[in-house]
Amino acid sequence: MDARPMKGARFEELAWRSTPLGEISLRRRIDPALRAEVFEVKLGDEYLMSSLFTVAEVELARLALAARPHGGVDMVVGGLGLGCTADAALADERVRSLIVVDALDDVIGWHRDGLLPLSAAIVADPRCRLVHGDFFALTAGAGFDPDAPARRFHVIAVDIDHSPRHLLSPGHADFYTEEGLRRLRRHLHPGGVFALWSDDPPDAAFTTVLEAVFATSTAHVVTFANPVRGGESSNTVYVAVAAS
Template sequence: MQELGRASGAHGEVVLRRRGAVTELIVDGVFAMDDVDTSTERALATEALRRCTGDALRVLVGGLGLGWTAATVLADPRVTEADVVELQPALVGWAGEGLLPGLPVLPDRLRLRTADVADALAGSPGRWDAVLLDVDNGPAFLVHETNAGLYAEPGLSTALAALRPGGVLAIWSADPAPELADRLAALPGAADVEHLVLPVDRDGRRFDYAVVVARRAG
C-alpha cells in the first residue's frame, strides 16, 4: 500500500492511499470511498444534468472525494460554472497536485474551495441549476455527525432553496434511501421526487446504491 497523503485538521484526519491500481479515501477514520467502481458517483452527475434544461448551467457539488462526480459535471459542455465545495483543505491541495484519479487536471470552469457545503447552500439562494450532494456514505451512515442536518427537513429545504425554480437536487447514498425520498416529497418546495436504485457488482456481490433526485417546484 502506498500512502499519497495524510493530514489532520478541524474535521479530523484524511488519508489518500493507493492499493495496487485502486485509490482509497479515508475521512476521519471512516472509509469514504475507493475507485473500484465509480459508476454511481458519475451517475449522481449524469442523472441530475439530464433533468436540467437550457445552457450555461451552474452546478454546485458538495464533496470532492476522488473527483469523479466533479469531472462528470465538467464533461457536460452546457456547464459553464462548476463550484465544488470540500470540507478537507488537504484534499483540495492534493487535487491541485494532480493526485486525484477522477480529476487529474483542474479546468478553468472549476471553482474548487474549502467550505462546509451546508454554508455554501445557505449562502446562495436561487443560484444553482443543479446541486449534487455526496458528503457521506448516505443519510444512514454519516462520515461527520454534523452532516445530519443536511438530510433533515430544514437542510433539505435550504438545498432546494439554493436552486433556481425548476433546478435539480441529487443526493448519493450507499444504500437505498426511501425515507429520504419521502421526506423530500413532503416538502412544499419539492417536485418530481425520484428514488433511483443503482446496482453495482463488487467481487461477485451485488450492492444497491441510490441517488435521490428532486426538482425545486415553481
C-alpha cells in the same frame, strides 16, 4: 473501474493529516488479482471511497443533469473526493460553471498537486472552481459562490455523508430535514435540481421529506459489478426537482 497500467510500489500513502473529523489519508495500491491501480481515501479506520467503486458517483452527475434537459447549467457539487462526480459534470457541454465544495483543504490540495488520475482535467478546466468550505454551513448561509453571495444554481449534487442516516458528523443531520432542504432549495433556480448520493437502499422516510419540499422526487438504484466480493452492489441516487 477500468484497469490502469500498474506502476511503482505495490502500496503508497500519498498523503496523510489529522483533521477535526479524524485522520484522513490518500492511498494508492496495486491490486494484483484485478491488475489495477487503486486509489482509496480513509477517514480514521473507515474507508470513505475507492476508485474501484465509482459508477454511482458518475451517475450522480449524469442523473442530476438529465433532470435538467435544456439550457446552460450552473452547478454545485458538494464533496470533491476522487473527483468522479466533478469530472462527469464537466463532460457535459451544457455545464458552463461548476463550483466544487469540500470541507477538507487537504482533498483540494491532492487535486491541485495532481495526485489523482482525474486531477489534471478538473483543475485545468476554466469552468471549474474548487472551494474550501463546509457545504452544510454554506447551505444555511449566503451560498456557495464566495464572489456572489445568494447566487442561485440550476443543479446541486451532493456526495458527502454515507447516507441521510449514516453521517460523517452529527452536525449534518439537520440538512436532511424539511427545514434543511428548504434552505438548500433557496439556492436553486425555479425548476432547479437537487441530487444526493447514498450508500444505503432507497429510504422511504427520506423520500417523504423530499416530496414535502420539491415538486418531484425519484430514488434511482444504481447497480455495478463488485470486483472485491463478486456479483453486484448498489447505491442510491435521489433526484428532486423544485417547482418552476
